[in-house]
Amino acid sequence: MGKRGFRLGVSLYLGVIMLLVLVLVLVSVAFLTLAERKILGAMQLRVGPGTVGFFGILQPFADGLKLLLKETVLPRSSNGILFISAPILSFSLSLLPWSVITFNLFHSIADIGLGVLFILVVSSLNVYGIVLAGWSSNSKFAFIGAVRAAAQMISYELSVGLILIIIGVCAGSLNLSDIVLAQKHLFNIVTFFPLFLIFFISILAETNRTPFDLPEAEAELVAGYNVEYSSMIFALFFLAEYSNIIVMSAFAVILFIGGWLPVFGLSFIPGALWFGVKTSFVLFCFVWVRATFPRYRYDQLMYLGWKVFLPITTTFLIFVYAVFAVVL
């Protein structure tokens, strides 16, 4: 096999891997929505969806098909092109972080040195999709929802960024594999348990989940930034939200729970499976929180982000650096 054949083989292999990742992300989003409804049902002593397919397994596909066949309504006063491109941007940006997530040792689409920075950047770009949607719909509810969502997401991004720096300082690198391998002996969740809690709460706020789902507070804003959206363009926002949740859970697993590394020395179970199990656990926590906590008030949300999390993480950064500088 010549050099050219080798290159062709590598690119074909990468292409197949990328398509596989895309398909698997879509499937996991579908089943996450089902799992959420099932878990919520169980926590409220209901059964949840159970008619379509065996045990309700086909429910998400029925929902998806329904949304696909609905009519796409473009409101008269909206800005057409922006209105359509907002969900496209949202959904594509929510898929992007998957290109650097490491599923197992040497198993990622692109193992770049600045993986953490990449995910941080892409997740902050998510604000654009929402603001674009809220502005271009030219509806009051959508506009207020978008402004709220933007302020909320940028407020919690700061503490996320500082936590990433703390983890990076400890691992001495911003590469996701390096960060996982640095936890070989002790997971970060043990050493930085308070940071893990802050990170988890911040990603709840970043992905606009309960108890921080103020942008779509249905009691006052009907649905927030996506009131005017219908059919597949609404479904894209929905998919984007859930894909973001999954990718952020995977990110939390990599940063704090040791990625693909086995727990309790059970190393006969393959690493990728461990990664999946841990991510599923974090996802379960997302649903658990939704079933448990009432919604925050907006001033409480801002208070928590700016006056609690930001000072704590800043102090923690200086503290961690000082401890390391003394020990080393």
Next chain:
Amino acid sequence: MFEYLPIYIFTSFSFLLSSILITVSLIASSDSVESEKLSTYECGFNPFEDARKTYDIKFYVVAMVFIIFDVEVALLLPWVFVAFSLTNVATLGVFLFLFILVLGFIYEWEKEVLDWA
């Protein structure tokens, strides 16, 4: 450069996927356009003014404060790689930077920029 090539390709794949999904839905769905359906939703009313009016200045101020702190995060990220191999003077510089930032934060706090109640 080669490291990042898969990311570019993945980006185009994901944009392609979302465009395809929308196109399929536009083709597959039925269309029945009428005036009431196309008007902006406002709880049963006909909207009587443009939605792009004024909003609370607080949101703008928060965005401004955010930019300062985001620059801080961006400046600290390269520090991650050299945190323990810097000279004393350079480390002092980093902490001076953090100190000024904290002073600014205290000023914002005192000015009640961060209060929403």
